[in-house]
Amino acid sequence: MTAAIISGKQVAEEIRQGLREEMERLADKGFKPGLAVVIVGEDPASQVYVRNKDKACHDLGYYSEVHKLEESTSQEELLALVDKLNQQDNIHGILVQLPLPKHIDEKSVINAIAVEKDVDGFHPVNVGNLVIGDDSLLPCTPAGVIELIKRTGLEIAGKHAVVVGRSNIVGKPVSLLLQRENATVTMCHSRTANMKELTLQADILVVAVGKANFIDASYVKPGAVVIDVGVNRLENGKLAGDVDFESVKEVSGPITPVPGGVGPMTITMLMNNTMIAAKRLSG
Numbered sequence: 001m002t003a004a005i006i007s008g009k010q011v012a013e014e015i016r017q018g019l020r021e022e023m024e025r026l027a028d029k030g031f032k033p034g035l036a037v038v039i040v041g042e043d044p045a046s047q048v049y050v051r052n053k054d055k056a057c058h059d060l061g062y063y064s065e066v067h068k069l070e071e072s073t074s075q076e077e078l079l080a081l082v083d084k085l086n087q088q089d090n091i092h093g094i095l096v097q098l099p100l101p102k103h104i105d106e107k108s109v110i111n112a113i114a115v116e117k118d119v120d121g122f123h124p125v126n127v128g129n130l131v132i133g134d135d136s137l138l139p140c141t142p143a144g145v146i147e148l149i150k151r152t153g154l155e156i157a158g159k160h161a162v163v164v165g166r167s168n169i170v171g172k173p174v175s176l177l178l179q180r181e182n183a184t185v186t187m188c189h190s191r192t193a194n195m196k197e198l199t200l201q202a203d204i205l206v207v208a209v210g211k212a213n214f215i216d217a218s219y220v221k222p223g224a225v226v227i228d229v230g231v232n233r234l235e236n237g238k239l240a241g242d243v244d245f246e247s248v249k250e251v252s253g254p255i256t257p258v259p260g261g262v263g264p265m266t267i268t269m270l271m272n273n274t275m276i277a278a279k280r281l282s283g
C-alpha cells in the first residue's frame with residue numbers, strides 16, 4: 001500500500017494561521033514582531049531565501065528589515081550592524097544569512113547576536129540550552145521536523161528514531177529534540193559501518209545527508225515515518241530529496257515529499273521563533 005504523504009505546505013499554513021490570529025491579538029496592543037535579515041554578497045540561493053523571509057514577514061504583518069551588504073563588507077562593519085540591531089527595540093529577531101564571504105568569521109558573527117534575538121537558534125548559548133533541555137529558541141528546520149512527525153499522530157515517546165546525518169544545523173539538533181520527546185535515538189553518519197541494519201530498525205527515520213536518493217526502500221522498515229530534509233538539484237534541473245520517494249513510499253508509513261515537505265516548514269518556524277522572541281522581549 002502506498003504511504004500517506006505528509007504535506008509540509010499544509011502544516012506550515014496551519015501554523016501561519018495560528019500566527020495570524022496571534023497578530024490580531026497583538027494589534028490591540030499596538031505591537032508587532034520585528035525581524036532583521038542581513039545578507040552579505042550576491043549568492044543567488046541566499047538572495048532567494050532572504051526574499052522569501054521578507055515576504056513571509058509582510059504576509060503576516062510583521063515589521064521587517066532587510067540589510068543587503070556588499071561582498072567586500074568587513075567583519076567589523078558587519079559586527080557593528082549586528083550590535084545596532086541588538087539594541088533596536090523594534091527588532092526582536094536577527095538572522096544573518098549563511099554562508100558568509102570567506103574573509104568573515106561566521107562564529108564571531110553568530111556569537112555577536114543577542115541570545116534572545118537569535119531566531120536561527122545557532123548561538124552557542126541557545127545550542128547549550130537545547131542540549132540541557134532548557135527553554136531556548138529552537139533551530140528552525142529541526143523544529144519543523146518534529147512538528148511534522150507530531151502531526152502524523154504518531155506518539156514519539158518510546159519509539160526508535162534513527163537520524164542519518166550529523167550536521168550542526170540539522171542532524172545533531174534533530175537528534176536532541178527527538179530525545180527530548182522521549183524517543184530512543186540512533187545517529188548514523190558517513191562512517192557508520194552497518195547503516196542499513198540500523199535504519200531498518202527505525203520507527204522514525206530522519207534523513208539529512210545532502211545526497212540525492214541516498215535512502216531507498218531496502219533501508220526502510222515497513223510503516224516507518226520518513227522525514228526527508230534533503231534538497232538536491234539534479235542534472236535535469238529537478239529537485240530530489242535524500243530519500244528515493246517513489247520506492248520508499250511503497251513500504252513506509254507517512255513520508256514527506258521534496259519539494260513540499262520540510263522546506264515550507266523552515267521559514268514558518270522562523271516566523272514562529274520571531275513571535276516567541278517578540279513576546280519574551282516585550283515582557
Ligand code: GUN
Pocket residue numbers: 095096097098099120140
Ligand atoms: N542558510 C541556509 N539555511 C540557513 C538558515 O537556516 N539560517 C541562516 N542564517 N542561513 C542559512
